[in-house]
Amino acid sequence: MSEPDVGAYRRPDNLSELLTLLDRRPTSVLAGGTDLVVMRADGMVDRTQDIVDIKDVSDLRGISLDADGTLTIGAATSLQELAKTPVIPPNAITDGASLVGGWQTRARGTIGGNICRASPAADTLPGVLAADAQLELASTTGTRLVPGHAFFTGPGRTVRKPNELLTRIIVPASLGASAYLRFTYRLAMDLAVVGVAAHLDIKNGRCVAARVALSAAAATPVLAPDAADALVGTELDEPSIEAAAQLVLNTATPIDDGRGSRAHRRTVLPVLAKRAIGIALERAREGHRR
Ligand SMILES: Cc1cc2nc3c(=O)[nH]c(=O)nc-3n(C[C@H](O)[C@H](O)[C@H](O)COP(=O)(O)OP(=O)(O)OC[C@H]3O[C@@H](n4cnc5c(N)ncnc54)[C@H](O)[C@@H]3O)c2cc1C
Structure with missing residues (x-):
């Protein structure tokens, strides 16, 4: 046979x-x-x-918030559920989820799939990095947690072993707010030419911690530490934000491809970064915590 x-x-x-x-x-x-x-x-x-097929395993779906503010997202949660969730206010991860494809794709596609596909241009990944999320991998021998920023090793490649399943995305409590923006040539059904997520923790009007993450700007989604460091200690006034936004270029190593040129990507990135930081700041001032 x-x-x-x-x-x-x-x-x-x-x-x-x-x-x-x-x-x-x-x-x-x-x-x-x-x-x-x-x-x-x-x-x-x-x-x-x-x-x-993981769709019938109900433990892998859902969004929950613990009393200490830790957010847990099941890997098989649909992007549409995440985009519309009442559990948390809009933030960089939900912004990314709401931008994926059309509603049919979001209703079917999951955050775990978006993460494990590991496209450098995927829209939820900068939010995952900016939130300092941990990714839980399970196998028959147990579970391990991998920080989002250490998960991706190249286009389509991650540290996940073939016998491991991404089960949960665990997001620590936050003192602040976040936002994700992307640039596309068309307004719908397009992949990011570049994207930027910003997360700001603010205390007494000052930025006490920040993370900025980029998509389609390198072989994997990446953190932009120079930009984040430049925000910390400032009152997030316009000149500080402007200066920090320029520093994303210290990390960005975009390529020329069918979706955009390297030069154009480097032109757009600081503009997007400034806007994403601005939206995160607005959300923080409105009392969003995520
Ligand atoms: C028309 C269209 C438009 C799109 N637009 C966008 C867009 O704008 N932005 C964007 O980011 N993406 C976009 N995508 C890509 C896609 O929708 C997302 O990457 C989606 O989130 C994938 O999730 P899924 O559940 O469908 O994954 P699947 O297709 O089921 O899986 C994707 C990969 O991840 C692996 N995988 C899935 N879940 C797990 C898990 N829990 N553990 C381990 N491995 C796992 C699979 O084996 C596979 O390798 C688009 C796709 C289409 C068809």
């Missing part, structure tokens, strides 16, 4: 069975399928691999 040329499809309803299946043989995780189906059709994913 000849070998089948496509792998088996399985849809467990509990995490333990799912992890056992992932451990057994090379298997593709299927969440919303908005990337995976295209990648399999294009030959980017080996079609002989089994597919394990």
Whole structure:
């Protein structure tokens, strides 16, 4: 009998069975399928691999806020649920979720899929880095936490091992607010030419901590530490924000590709950074905490 040329499809309803299946043989995780189906059709994913569909594992979905302010997002939570959540005010992660594709893509696509696909231009990733989120990876041998900024190793590549599942995104409590903006040539259904997320912690009118993260500006989403450091200690007045925004260029190493030129990306990045910091500041002043 000849070998089948496509792998088996399985849809467990509990995490333990799912992890056992992932451990057994090379298997593709299927969440919303908005990337995976295209990648399999294009030959980017080996079609002989089994597919394990995670949609029926309810532990992987949902958004919850602990009493200490820690936010937990299940990896299989849809981007639409995240974009519309009443659990937290608008922030860089929900801004990113609300910009992905059209509503059909957001209803199907998940934050875990957006993260594990690891596109340098993906819209939720700068928010994940700017929030200092931890990514929980589970396997049959246990779980480990990886900081968002250490998760991505290249375009489409992460530190996740083949038998590991991204289960949760854990976001620490915040003293401040955040925002994400991207630049696209069209207003809808386009990928970011560049994107910037800013997170500001503010105490007594002064910035006490900040993180700025960029998409489509390097081979992975990246933090821009010089820009963030320049904000800390300031009252977030216009000249301080302007100066910090310019410093994103110390980190940005964008390329020329079909979506934009390196030169244009470097022109747009400080402008977006200034606006993203401005929105985060406005949100913080309105009392948003995220
Ligand atoms: C029309 C269209 C427009 C789009 N526009 C945008 C856009 O504007 N911005 C943007 O960022 N993206 C965009 N995308 C890309 C896509 O929708 C997102 O990346 C989506 O979030 C992927 O999630 P998913 O659940 O569909 O993942 P899937 O396609 O199911 O999986 C994607 C990858 O992640 C892996 N994976 C998924 N979940 C897990 C998990 N929990 N643990 C381990 N591995 C996992 C899969 O094995 C696969 O390799 C668009 C896609 C389409 C089709």
